[in-house]
Amino acid sequence: MSKNLTKPFLLILVALVIVACYFIFRPFLTEIFVAAILASVFYTPYLRFAKFLHGRKKLAASLMCILLLVIIILPTIQLLAYTGQRSVVAYNATVVFFNEHNTNEIFQADFFNRGVLGYLHLSSYDLNSTTLQSTLLEIFKKSSNWLLDGATMALKGTTDFVVSLILVIIAMFFFFVDGQGMLKRLMRISPLPDKYDQTLFLKFRAVSYATFISTFVAAVAQGLVGAIGFAIIGFPALLAGILVALLSLLPYIGAALFYVPMGIYYLLIGNIWQGIFILIWGTMVISTIDNVIRTYMVKGEAEINPIFVLFSILGGVVMFGFWGVVLGPLVVALAVTVFHIYELEFCDMLEDREMGDEEEKVAVVNK
Known part of the structure; x- marks a missing residue:
């Protein structure tokens, strides 16, 4: 092959390989990027772990991944469960409150009609207690359902989330261990100075x-x-x-x-x-x-x-x-x-x- 064709051919080959790799890794790009970002953010603590463990990088990376999992992921799951449960309790408590209290006294009081509604230029509208109660309850109900649905999806849709989480942890481990070498190779082939x-x-x-x-x-x-x-x-x-x-x-x-x-x-x-x-x-x-x-x-x-x-x-x-x-x-x-x-x-x-x-x-x- 002519030397004049070597570089163009090589560039085309590199472009084709990059495109092929993109389609192969496309389902996991989010997990790879998240792992790379987390590894970059927590790289300094990882280096301190490695120094404390006398240069045992794999052990330090394993401990760092476990630490992030325990500190961030497990508490998040517990908080999601608690939030979903409490959103239902809060909505039920609000319904009980409106049923047990004469809220007409609130919405028909002078400070509310002349003060709040007057300031908002809404005093001429028919904003009675029943209308406001039903509106507030509807808003609160939708908010509670949104919290409950979000928590339920996060907790019950465990298959995709757990797989994604495992991939992030594995990728983060290798970014901790080999990230510096990967970065040097990328900088070497980069066209930038x-x-x-x-x-x-x-x-x-x-x-x-x-x-x-x-x-x-x-x-x-x-x-x-x-x-x-x-x-x-x-x-x-x-x-x-x-x-x-x-x-x-x-x-x-x-x-x-x-x-x-x-x-x-x-x-x-x-x-x-x-x-x-x-x-x-x-x-x-x-x-x-x-x-x-x-x-x-x-x-x-x-x-x-x-x-x-x-x-x-x-x-x-x-x-x-x-x-x-x-x-x-x-x-x-x-x-x-x-x-x-x-x-x-x-x-x-x-x-x-x-x-x-x-x-x-x-x-x-x-x-």
């Missing part, structure tokens, strides 16, 4: 770590303080903590979607101090701790605007299901990393354009 390969990996790892850890640590912390606050007013602490933690995955507005309606609810039924307390506790403690943790853990260049984190989580869940909570923000992290490299590559051109814009502005002013 070595400095960009290094920047791509380090920047992506920093953004991934900051986004993943800060988001989930903030959710756990908000869940804990939320449970404490609701326990003080007599609301089931574990259920409140779970709901606050889950909603806290949505930056800024997440926890408020729970404690604000609950505070208003307590005010409407006459439990004034409970309503005021939970609104103050939510604003001053639950929401504040989110900002404190993110500010402390997310360092400058590793920061992603929280609005992108919000939409990446929602979009990730729609696209990838359960694992989208991890994959969504990390895709955005990869985009941030790529744009950073683009900025480095074309910084001279960008600076020249900025200087040209400044010169045009000066020329316009001088005229």
Whole structure:
């Protein structure tokens, strides 16, 4: 074969092999990406395990995988079961409350009709007690059913989830053990300069770590303080903590979607101090701790605007299901990393354009 044809033939062969590998691995791409991301995020603790175990990498990787399984997966299954059960109990308790209390006194009181409805410009509408009760019960029923169905699917649809989980754990084990070698081989065959390969990996790892850890640590912390606050007013602490933690995955507005309606609810039924307390506790403690943790853990260049984190989580869940909570923000992290490299590559051109814009502005002013 002519030497002139060797490289084109080899490139075509490589392209065909990549396409074939894609179709082979396509059913498991989500699990592979999740495992790679988790291995990257927890690689530093793995190295510490390996050092403590005198370089026994496979043992360190096994312990790290077991630790993540015990700390994250098993508690999640228990919390899902508890949430599904408590959602039904909460709905039944709400029905009993409306049946036992004369809620006409709430909805027909002057402070409600003139104050709340007047402020919302709804006082002219026929919003009677029966209508509001049925509407609230319907909303609560749908929310409870959604929680129950979600928990049931997560727990009963065990076949696919368990297989997916096993694949993630196995892949994560090999990424821990051989990940560094894989990365070196990828960097060697990459067409990018070595400095960009290094920047791509380090920047992506920093953004991934900051986004993943800060988001989930903030959710756990908000869940804990939320449970404490609701326990003080007599609301089931574990259920409140779970709901606050889950909603806290949505930056800024997440926890408020729970404690604000609950505070208003307590005010409407006459439990004034409970309503005021939970609104103050939510604003001053639950929401504040989110900002404190993110500010402390997310360092400058590793920061992603929280609005992108919000939409990446929602979009990730729609696209990838359960694992989208991890994959969504990390895709955005990869985009941030790529744009950073683009900025480095074309910084001279960008600076020249900025200087040209400044010169045009000066020329316009001088005229």
